[in-house]
Amino acid sequence: MTVNTASFIDSGLRFTPHNFIVPLDYQHPDKGNINVFAREVSLVDDTADKPWLVYFQGGPGFPSPRLNGNNGWLKRALQDYKVLLLDQRGTGNSTLISHQTLANQTPQQQADYLSHFRADNIVRDAESIRKQFGVKQWAILGQSFGGFCSLTYLSLFPESLSRLFITGGVPSISRHPDDVYQATFKRTREKNQAFFRQFPHAQALCKNIANHLMNNDVYLPNGQRFTVEQFQQIGINFGMSDTFLPTYYHLENALIEVNGETIMRYEFLNEMLMQQGFQTNPIYALLHESIYCQGFSSNWSAHRVRQEHSEFNYLGEESEFYFTGEMVFPWMFEQYECLKPLKEAANLLAEKSDWGKLYDAETLANNSVPVSCAVYADDMFVEMDISRETLALMPNAKAWITNEYEHNGLRADGEHILSKLITMGNHTYHCQHSPQPRTMR
Incomplete structure (x- = not known):
């Protein structure tokens, strides 16, 4: 990991850039490395040792938002967390995918290279970053495709996660x-x-x-x-x-x-x-x-x-x-x-038909990590009935199903939505860790 010294302060927030060198292909590290960029955001005057919340952007293929000001979902998140905005591989300030960067490759080389830029490797990048930070567990906020990545993370590395918050992004784990x-x-x-x-x-x-x-x-x-x-x-x-x-x-x-x-x-x-x-x-x-x-x-x-x-x-x-x-x-x-x-x-x-697994049904069925989801009843991109089908398979998953918002609810009213999801997650966590009632004989 290298820390870019070009950190800055704006609106009472400290923004600290980080660059990470990770394998293009985790199964075959000899294929070379790529760069993954992430931006740490915290309150300037915050002295508390807060846990991490990693934000997974929608897409696929779009960088983490360049947020302006302490407002929206970020304002609510920073009350409880320090935030890591991840530019998923291939986007933003990470090693970029574009018609320009792929120009010197053959079509087969392009396809082979691009096959490493799905959710499974996005998640492996995040897991590598977690280890480099020396963090035992962190929470995830996944919007849209970011929610897909969240369930992939929960499938591959459940022990690395403390909470999951998903907005408009609960996928089918098996459907065509x-x-x-x-x-x-x-x-x-x-x-x-x-x-x-x-x-x-x-x-x-x-x-x-x-x-x-x-x-x-x-x-x-x-x-x-x-x-x-x-x-x-x-x-x-x-x-x-x-x-x-x-x-x-x-x-x-x-x-x-x-x-x-x-x-x-x-x-x-x-x-x-x-x-x-x-x-x-x-x-x-x-x-x-x-x-x-x-x-x-x-x-x-x-x-x-x-x-x-x-x-x-x-x-x-x-x-x-x-x-x-x-x-x-x-x-x-x-x-x-x-x-x-x-x-x-x-x-x-x-x-291409030999795509690897993105989700592990058995792991998700035995999940113990609190998962709080905003599911939008009229979502044009992620079908509510399919989301409910997946959630029914997952213990500790709670859904707030609402027709108040469209797919961009987190952008439109993020402070309220994330606050509700955090409250739902806290309730699940406390129920798990509260003393069990004695059985009278």
């Missing part, structure tokens, strides 16, 4: 991704219907945009041709709170007439490019379906399942328009400028 996408396409359809009920005129606006894209060559500011399929993908925002109205505003400002010709406004095209996170964070597209795979291939699951839901395939003026959601499709590697060089690697990963 086809089951997941059947559920999420249904949720996405419901979100579309709710959006168009609130904004009836939006259907006509969407069709005007889609028809324009079908009949004209339109290019984004990076030179990439903009298509109906790409436009549909902004529906991923419907899984977050307070996004219907901003989406409508974008739609009503999409087209403009110049010299008698209808064209797309530059600011709309620029906004569409800014929403294409796949360009800057390719792990999300490359490994998204593999987060569900254990001993089987995804074989482009979302693409296949989509064919059973024809309403998502816009065919023109006579069709109704629907946005898609949190799904990855093979055509993305033909259209997105920064994904094109990774097309062959993406196909190899979709065909």
